[in-house]
Every structure is written in C-alpha cells, then in structure tokens.
Amino acid sequence: MDFKDINSKDNPIFKLIKTLNKKKGRDENGLFLIEGIRLLEEAINHGVKLHYLVINENTNLLPKENLDCQVLRISNNLFKDLSDTVTPQGIIGVARQPNPSLKELTLLPNPLIVVLNGIQDPGNLGTIIRTSAAAKAAAVLLTEGTVDLYNPKVIRATMGAVFQIPIIHGLGDEEAINWLNSNNINILVADINAEQYYFSVNLKGATALVIGNENKGPSPKWKSAANNRIKIPILGDTESLNASIAAGILIYDAIRQRHNEI
Template sequence: MLESLQNEQVKFIASLQRRKVREETQLYVIEGWRFVAEALRRNAPIKKVYVSLKGKQFEWRELREELQERKIPFEETDERVFRKMSATEEPQGILAVVNQTRYTWDDIHIDGKSVVLVLDGIQDPGNLGTILRTALAAGVRYVCLTSGTVDIYNPKVLRSTMGALFSLVLLPDLSPEAVLSFCCKQGLRLILGDTKGRALYETNVSSGPLALVVGNEGNGPSLTFQREDVQRVTIPMAQEVESLNVAMATGILLYEIVRQRDFL
C-alpha cells in the first residue's frame, strides 16, 4: 500500500495534471468508478490503477477481478496519498493511468457514409468533452482538432467525455491547412457551421462523405475554412436569439445529419 506523500509514484501521478508532463510521457489520468469501468469496457490502454478503499468495497471486488483477468496492475493507497494524486476536490477513491493513443491520417478510412468532425479552436474544456461525447452518440468516429483547441487530456475535458474518447479516432494539434488538404484529397464535402449560412434543415446532407467544421466559441472558424467552396450552414433561431453554446450547436448539426442519413 502507498502511504508516503514523498513516494515517487505519487509525485509522478500528481505531475500528470500538467499538460507538459502528459505530452512528454504520453500518459494521462482518469478518475472515478464509472470512468474507470468505462475505460475497461472500451478496452482503453490502462497502465495501472490506484484505489483508496474508504468505501465501495463491492465495486472494488468486481473491478479487481476484471483487472486481474486482464493482467492490469493495481495498488491500494491511503486517503491522504490518493488526495495528492487526484485532480478533483471530492475524489471517489479510484484513478487509472492510461497510455495516450496516437493516430495518423492513415487511421481515417473514408467511405460514402463517413462524417468527419473538425473542431477548430474550441477552448472550453467542458464544451470539448460534451462535443466528443455527442459526436460518438451521433455515430461519428473521426475527429480532427486544430491547434489552439484545448488539450483532449485536460482533466475537465476527460470528465465531460464520460469515456467517449476511448472509442474515437482523435487527431489533435493539426493546422487548418492540413485538415483542408486532407478533406480535399479524400473528396469530403465541407460543411461549415456559421450563423450567416443557409439553414441546415434546407440543406441536403443525406449522402456522400462530408466534414463538419465547428469554430471557436468567440471568434468562429479560421479564415482557412471560410472559402467559397465550403458550404455554410446555420441553425434557424427564434426570439432574436443570436447564437447557441458551441456544444449544443454541434449536437444539433450532427443530429440533423443523422436524421437525413438515418444512421442510427
């Protein structure tokens, strides 16, 4: 059992709350019973699990059996040590260190029904996590994130995804130019979420591979995506409402695509 706050493992896990350390080690931390169970269910590359058994004895017995079956190492800690490793104010008593999964363009396989989601400079962690969760629920598998988008392994992003990132092919830190080039080479029709666009409900998106681009909360999409050959669409709004939260808007756009294509 880990009982010393000076233990090197404890210090290292606490350091993974910093983006620089996550990038250097290609590791990140997830917390909570549901989150760790979801990681196991979705076959996430878990490196090690740490648990503080103040409660949840029944849950731990079941989870421990699964960890043993999969030969995933685990270790118990006392409550003080666990609090030092945790990034939450009220930790649930379990966390896991997970290997980052790195994808390339070769991992994106386009067919006639493909929908690629492009997130251009999304900065709020809660928005990003909610978008990723919604995208998975809407049948999207591939997500490109441009430079300037919040780190996908930020603890707040991770909590908001509720495990969705384990089933998505995520390509972060891309230039808008690289995304645009890939879309053009793959024959993807580009649809840009824009308040000045045509109503999505009046736009035919029922067939063919496409990429939906959603821009920054305050400034909108990069100029790179504001081309004449990129189709702009908007969500009609009543009562003189000017715009929606980007996560809400992305969900509406994706599900209109789903409705027209009858994915689900």
C-alpha cells in the same frame, strides 16, 4: 489483489502521476488519468491498457476485469492531491495516450466527420465527443487552438465516449483541410454570419461539420476552405448558441437526413 502502498508525496511514482493533472506533464510522459469506476471500466472494455491503478485506502471499488498493472494504495489525503473531482470515488487509472493518425482512419462510404477548431471549454469538447459517438460519426478531428483531449475535465465530460470513437488530435488546420479534400469530403463550416441555414444543405454525402471557437467562431482558414458555410436560426436576442448545442443540432440533422433515406 496485491497492492503497493504509497505514503509520501515524495514517492517518484506519486510525483509522476501528480504531473498528469497538467498538460505539460501529460505531453512529456504520454500518459493521462481516468478517474471513476464507470470511466475505467469503459476504457478497459475498449482495450485501453492501464499502467497503474490508484486507489485510496478506503475504497471498495475495483474494475471487474483482471488488471495487468500495478495497483497503488494511498491515503485519502494523498488521493485528494491527485483527484480532479469534488467528491472522489477513490479510484484513478493511469493509461498511455492513444495516438491514432489520419492515415489509420478507415472510412466507410459517406462518412460524417466532426471537426473542432479552437474549442476551449473542456465541457464543450467532452460533450461534442459524446454526441459524435452517439451518432456513430466516423471520427472527430481536433485542430488548432482546441483544448487538450486528455484534460481530466474533457475525459469526464465524454462519459466514456472518448474510448468509443476515433479521435485525431493535435492537427494543424491545413493538414486537416488537405486530408478532407483528398478524401472528397464536403467541408461545411458553422458560421453565425453565413447566409444559408443548415436545413437547406444536403448532409447525406461525405461531410465534415466544422465547429469553431466559442467566441470567435471558425478560423479564416476554415471559412476559406468551406464548401458551404451554414448557420442555425437565432430568433431571439441571444448572440449565439453554446458550441456543444450547435454541434448537436448539426450532427443530428445529418443523422435525420440520412435515416430518412432508409
């Protein structure tokens, strides 16, 4: 494999890749970083095309598949400037951000949609995407106030699931609500102040499970749009559950109800 050696922070390609650690740089260039051999191979297996592959000077890790991109070799010190991990594996891919739209979603009967509203913690977002993919949800919709999907911490937390499930990001609340209503999808909003427990609600039909901000919960728009507001029992003195835990409980109760029909 041929390498292009980069030895300076002033190299324009290095400077471009460095900007992708920040949301502004990702937005301006439409690119994002995929760090680590496992994530890279998952991305490639799901059709993600790399613009660049960056390796440090000592790595022996390379994806098994043939790559149609330029491979950049840099020093360990330069690599640490790009890496977002404590113990880098020495390999980072640079890829174009997929930009699917609601119009492109193909819905099977009784889809399960996961809607995230104002989720701010990258680990929570990545974990919920991973859970949604494991449950074969039809899609994940990211609405107002949610952390950037292409934040490196989000990508890592998905453990590759970000490449396995349709994710529509950057949606306005009203846009998402209108789309759900036009497709006759029942909107169920998780709300700690709701009166109904989740296990008393039918989750077998076309359902959108809405998980709100970790501290404030769902926005007033989503509460108003809800066909039902549901809660998870909290019997101890804890004020609330972690957003990703709450999402997992609700997503898998939908799966339990649906599998009991089989």
